[in-house]
Amino acid sequence: MKTLYHLRLNKKIIRDASIVLLPGDPDRVPKIAQFLDHPNALESNREWNSYIGELQGIPILIVSTGVGGPATSICADELAQIGIRTFIRVGTTGAIQPHIKVGDVIITSASVRSDGASKDFAPIEYPAAADFDVTSALVQSAKASDCNFHVGITASTDTFYQGQERYDSFSGSVPPRLKGSLKEWQRLNVLNYEMESATLLTMCASMGLKAGCVTGVLVNRTIQENIDSDIVASVELKAISVAVNAVKNLIKVVRF
Ligand SMILES: O=P(O)(O)O[C@H]1O[C@H](CO)[C@@H](O)[C@H]1O
Numbered sequence: 001m002k003t004l005y006h007l008r009l010n011k012k013i014i015r016d017a018s019i020v021l022l023p024g025d026p027d028r029v030p031k032i033a034q035f036l037d038h039p040n041a042l043e044s045n046r047e048w049n050s051y052i053g054e055l056q057g058i059p060i061l062i063v064s065t066g067v068g069g070p071a072t073s074i075c076a077d078e079l080a081q082i083g084i085r086t087f088i089r090v091g092t093t094g095a096i097q098p099h100i101k102v103g104d105v106i107i108t109s110a111s112v113r114s115d116g117a118s119k120d121f122a123p124i125e126y127p128a129a130a131d132f133d134v135t136s137a138l139v140q141s142a143k144a145s146d147c148n149f150h151v152g153i154t155a156s157t158d159t160f161y162q163g164q165e166r167y168d169s170f171s172g173s174v175p176p177r178l179k180g181s182l183k184e185w186q187r188l189n190v191l192n193y194e195m196e197s198a199t200l201l202t203m204c205a206s207m208g209l210k211a212g213c214v215t216g217v218l219v220n221r222t223i224q225e226n227i228d229s230d231i232v233a234s235v236e237l238k239a240i241s242v243a244v245n246a247v248k249n250l251i252k253v254v255r256f
């Protein structure tokens with residue numbers, strides 16, 4: 001049986017699971033696992049940390065993607081090789097619209113492809129669109145929660161500072177082509193910035209796999225650039241709760 005080079009998983013270890021929850025942060029994996037029945041740690045290699053558990057008797061895998069498109073593409077490709085067909089990113093984000101508050105949850109309907117990795121899967125004209133069933137399940141879950149949530153377009157970048165037009169970096173500047181980009185995405189009704197969805201959604205849509213993305217808002221960029229570390233855990237929990245309940249909704253409509 002093939003064991004994956006990076007993730008060190010195989011079909012047997014993941015108990016033929018076909019759905020995965022994908023946080024960026026490896027430390028978020030055990031936090032998500034607490035919400036599953038019979039959680040067990042699997043492997044940890046580089047940024048890819050994995051756990052397995054169950055919901056309603058169905059095996060559910062959790063694997064961290066690490067930050068950004070390249071690591072995400074390795075993670076999602078290897079998971080597809082061993083039978084994963086539904087991918088839900090559970091992340092954190094910075095909002096760029098004034099009406100979105102810290103602690104709100106954003107469900108991505110599609111992403112702006114400001115990454116590099118997605119270009120290795122499909123030409124730039126191809127949309128980084130989320131799967132309808134996954135997105136519907138996330139929306140249903142968010143509606144049933146006490147979270148304030150938004151559904152819309154996400155800008156997905158390769159860099160946290162320059163690509164998201166932050167000036168609190170080492171150089172304190174962004175290249176001329178990125179100056180004013182935050183304002184432009186605002187004008188185009190983009191809701192938020194993060195760093196994995198463009199790669200994940202493009203690769204999954206283009207290969208006939210189902211993917212969606214839910215993120216918790218850590219900062220509103222119309223107010224400040226920096227993130228207050230003390231709110232991260234509670235914001236993460238909101239995105240986790242929406243994602244886990246979405247899996248329960250999905251189990252009713254998709255055969256796993
Ligand atoms: O919290 P995660 O899921 O890692 O998501 C966001 O946080 C990281 C940047 O701090 C990037 O990975 C970005 O997409």
Ligand SMILES: O=c1cc[nH]c(=O)[nH]1
Pocket residue numbers: 092093094095160164193194195218219227
């Ligand atoms: O502003 C933010 C917050 C979290 N993740 C990002 O990529 N950007």
